[in-house]
Structures are given as structure tokens and as C-alpha cells.
Amino acid sequence: MSPSNGQDLVYDVRMSSVVPASITGGNVVHQLSNMDLAMKLHYLRAVYYFKSDAMVGHDILSLKKPMFKWLDIYCSVAGRIRRSESGRPFIKCNDAGVRIFEAMCRVTVDEWLEMDDPSRHKLLVSNQVLGPQLQFSPLVYVQFTWFRCGGISVGLSWSHLIGDIFTASIFMNMWGQIMAGEPSIKTVHLPRTEVERPTKPASNPTIPLSVKQVNNIGDEWLPANACTMSTCSFHITDIQLKHLRSKISYQTGSFEAISALFWQCVARIREEKEPKMVTVCRNDSNAKGSGILINNQVISTVKTDSHVANAELSELAALIAGGTMDESKEIEEMVESDDKSADLIIYGANLTFVNLEGVDCYGLEMKGQKPISVYFGIDGVGDEGTVLVLPGPVDGGCDGGAHGGRMVTVILLENQVSLLRKELEGEWCAAGIY
Known part of the structure; x- marks a missing residue:
């Protein structure tokens, strides 16, 4: 349709x-x-x-x-x-x-x-x-x-x-x-009256590799893309995920395995412009469950000199797993150096992989029933694109949502989405795409 x-x-x-x-x-x-x-x-x-x-x-x-x-x-x-x-x-x-x-x-x-x-x-x-x-x-x-x-x-x-x-x-x-009338809800998340800010911001802050500065945003807070962005979603079932991980000799998690696969597929469809550097976003585990209004991402970059399109998935997965150099401090210093706040893109400044495996996206219930499907996407993504890795459907596995595979939301330039679908279907016979 x-x-x-x-x-x-x-x-x-x-x-x-x-x-x-x-x-x-x-x-x-x-x-x-x-x-x-x-x-x-x-x-x-x-x-x-x-x-x-x-x-x-x-x-x-x-x-x-x-x-x-x-x-x-x-x-x-x-x-x-x-x-x-x-x-x-x-x-x-x-x-x-x-x-x-x-x-x-x-x-x-x-x-x-x-x-x-x-x-x-x-x-x-x-x-x-x-x-x-x-x-x-x-x-x-x-x-x-x-x-x-x-x-x-x-x-x-x-x-x-x-x-x-x-x-x-x-x-x-x-x-x-x-x-649902839960009686235990007593928390009130009070407004944040103060934030930790350097008393003397760096005069020449280091520009993090994970961000792109944009100009002339003004008071309409949405970056302009060179071309139209498009979104597609993939359900990687439990069986498909186990098969993918079996292809990777490096002992890695689901997020790293999926990110390695999509990094390579994007590299193949972009050919000579394959991404040699990617951004990896993870949530700070110490902040999970608090519910306080906060942006607490651990943002890092990963680079390789290898030809990504032909690299071993194990090599790419290992790079992503090791990409734990947090650039958050540098990003904050960059914002602090400008009183009006820097206008930055993080998602899509590089090809960006976001680990959302710990998100309780099926936790919203009505009449005791969980949603049958959940979609998560992001607007304001830069031209390099973003890949979100989320828990799979609640009934997608024998033991509930934790074993229901993964949902992957991909935001790319419009002309790259169909090419990505073909690459995944041809290389991995990825069923369950919708």
C-alpha cells in the first residue's frame, strides 16, 4: 500500500x-x-x-x-x-x-x-x-x-x-x-534547578569525532538534510540472531553482532564511500530505572583502516565492543563553550549504532495487556544514518520478550533503504522484514 x-x-x-x-x-x-x-x-x-x-x-x-x-x-x-x-x-x-x-x-x-x-x-x-x-x-x-x-x-x-x-x-x-491504579507510585521528579557546569569552559574545546556542528538553525530546532531520509524496520528472530552470532568467532553480544552486520551492509551499498568511522551510543547502566529526566548516553567512536565491505564480521564486532571511549565530556565542553549552546547532530553525524536492548519498550500495559507491536524511530538524524537495536516482540520467543530476537530500526538516505533491504535479503536471507 x-x-x-x-x-x-x-x-x-x-x-x-x-x-x-x-x-x-x-x-x-x-x-x-x-x-x-x-x-x-x-x-x-x-x-x-x-x-x-x-x-x-x-x-x-x-x-x-x-x-x-x-x-x-x-x-x-x-x-x-x-x-x-x-x-x-x-x-x-x-x-x-x-x-x-x-x-x-x-x-x-x-x-x-x-x-x-x-x-x-x-x-x-x-x-x-x-x-x-x-x-x-x-x-x-x-x-x-x-x-x-x-x-x-x-x-x-x-x-x-x-x-x-x-x-x-x-x-x-x-x-x-x-x-492501572498502581498504589506504589509516589515519586515526583522535581525540576532540575541546577546543573554541573565548568566554572571556566575550555577556550578551545576538543571537537569530538562523534558530532557534527550545524549552522543557522535559529529557533526551529531541526537540521536540514542533503536528501530525504527514510526509515525501515527489520525483525531479527531468535533463530536468525543465533545463526548470525554463530558466524562470528569473536564472543560478542547481540548488539555488537547486529551492528557489525549492518555496518558491513551499509558499506557495501555505499561502495567507495563506505563508512570507516562509526558512532556507538549506549546508555549509562547506572541511570537505568531512575526515570529522572536525563540524557545519559555513553557516546564513543570506532574507526578502522580495513575495507569494511570485505572485513570479517568478527573484526567489526570486536571494534564495536571495544568502543568504550566516552566522548560525553568533550561534547559537554563543546556546548559549554558557546553561551547560546552549540547546534549539534549526534545521531547520523557518522553512521550511528544505538544500543537500546535494555529499553522496556513493551512495559506500557493496558488492562494488563502489553502492546502487540512497538515502533521506535528518531527524527533529526544526519545524512550518515542511524541504526537502533531494540528488544524483539514480547511473543517473539518461547520465554517472552527477552528471547524474542531484536527489532532494528534503520534511518538512512531514501535512496539507500531499498539497497539495504536487497543486501540483507541476498546475503543473509533475512526473513521477517516488514
Whole structure:
């Protein structure tokens, strides 16, 4: 089904807002860290799909009602961007709220997921970015789309500057827990009133290899790409993953094995422009589960002199596994050296691999039921592209989500996506592609 037909299937879009249940106060601010500001041009787009059984007894009011308490817990998310006298952005916690969209879809959830259209998820989540009127731009959008079968999708648009993808996942799962009436939720994530900043930033900060500086962004926070970017998703089953790892003599994890495979495939389709250097993003394990609004990535670069297209996968996997030189400090110093904050691209500055295996992306439950499918993607990716490695479907393995293989979301230049599909199908006979 073509994207244009897909657009015709989603209709009757309505808009509203949800604000915190309690008044936060007139002078409360959430200070953004240097790493927050380094991620400001990136946006998470996530879509959770639920069948009709999970929606019995639910309507739009029952879905929105828990959000008032939800935003009490995360009042910073309901704020808006302001600038200090020096030009540095911060969040004013003014209870302006989260924007809600409601829409209808003419097909069933199953029919939608079977569509041969990689862009279909984008119709179920807002594509809004921050700016050009920053003071009025919501940081978070949620879209509910009701399908003909009675099922629903929940689309999350999340500004990366308020937290990484682990944080966004915890945020969404918290909404589900409140909706279920969990009595144990007592945490309130207070706005960050101060951040650690060097008293004297480096006069000539080292430019990290993992970032690209962009110019003339202004107050519309989305980088311009040379060509159109496109997104596709692959389900690597448990059996396929075991087969892939068996081909690699180096004892490596699933993320490293998958990254090595995709690095080589991208190198082959780019031929003489194969990427010799890639960025690897991992979450700081010490921050998992906290739910505090934070960007806590460990960002490193990996380089090779080998011909990547013909290299042994074991060699590439070993390089990725060893890429633990964290450039976060250098990135933060680069932001700190500019009072107005540097405009940087991290995802896609180089070909970027993001390890999201620890994300509880199936943790959002309705009526005790997990989503049947989850899509995670990123907007604001640079021309070199990004590969996200996520847990597979909950029912994808004999023991649940931990053994359900992996979902891989790839964001590349539009003309490279079909070539990547052919490369994967031809080399590995990768089944389960959708």
C-alpha cells in the first residue's frame, strides 16, 4: 500500500491538551544540562499498538484522566522553552501542558501492520519539532488512533533534550501504571534547578569525532538534510540472531553482532564511500530505572583502516565492543563553550549504532495487556544514518520478550533503504522484514 493511500486511512484528527493536576508555580524552571542541549535537534517517535481486548471499557476520557497525575510527577514535561539573558535555553515549568491528538483509522490493527509501507508508523505520531516559536512549542505530543477493529495505537513524540530514549520509555510506562491504579507510585521528579557546569569552559574545546556542528538553525530546532531520509524496520528472530552470532568467532553480544552486520551492509551499498568511522551510543547502566529526566548516553567512536565491505564480521564486532571511549565530556565542553549552546547532530553525524536492548519498550500495559507491536524511530538524524537495536516482540520467543530476537530500526538516505533491504535479503536471507 502506498504512503498516499495510508494517509487517506487516517482521518478525523482532533487536538486538545492535558496539564498537570496541580499548579507548579510561577517561577519554577528546569535547567537543561550540556548533554540535553547537545541532543536538542533529535526527536524520538514511538508507536505502541494494542488490540481491541486491551481497550475494553476505555474511551478518550479514561485515557486522558491519568495524565493529570502523570504530569504532576513530570511537571517539567508540561513546560516550554525559554532563554536566559546569555541565550542559553531552559524549561519554564508553566503548566502549558502536553498536546493530545485523536484520530480514526479505516482498517484494523492487523491490516495496518501488514501494510508494505515503511512510513506508515509516521501517520500515527506527531512530526512536530521545537520552534520556530519556541515559547509556544510543546515538548511532548501523544496521539491516540482508533482502528476499525476497536484496537488503538499510542504515538509518542518526545523532544530528546528532555531525556534519552530510556527516560522516555519509563515515562510512558508510568502512565500505564497510573492508569492501572498502581498504589506504589509516589515519586515526583522535581525540576532540575541546577546543573554541573565548568566554572571556566575550555577556550578551545576538543571537537569530538562523534558530532557534527550545524549552522543557522535559529529557533526551529531541526537540521536540514542533503536528501530525504527514510526509515525501515527489520525483525531479527531468535533463530536468525543465533545463526548470525554463530558466524562470528569473536564472543560478542547481540548488539555488537547486529551492528557489525549492518555496518558491513551499509558499506557495501555505499561502495567507495563506505563508512570507516562509526558512532556507538549506549546508555549509562547506572541511570537505568531512575526515570529522572536525563540524557545519559555513553557516546564513543570506532574507526578502522580495513575495507569494511570485505572485513570479517568478527573484526567489526570486536571494534564495536571495544568502543568504550566516552566522548560525553568533550561534547559537554563543546556546548559549554558557546553561551547560546552549540547546534549539534549526534545521531547520523557518522553512521550511528544505538544500543537500546535494555529499553522496556513493551512495559506500557493496558488492562494488563502489553502492546502487540512497538515502533521506535528518531527524527533529526544526519545524512550518515542511524541504526537502533531494540528488544524483539514480547511473543517473539518461547520465554517472552527477552528471547524474542531484536527489532532494528534503520534511518538512512531514501535512496539507500531499498539497497539495504536487497543486501540483507541476498546475503543473509533475512526473513521477517516488514
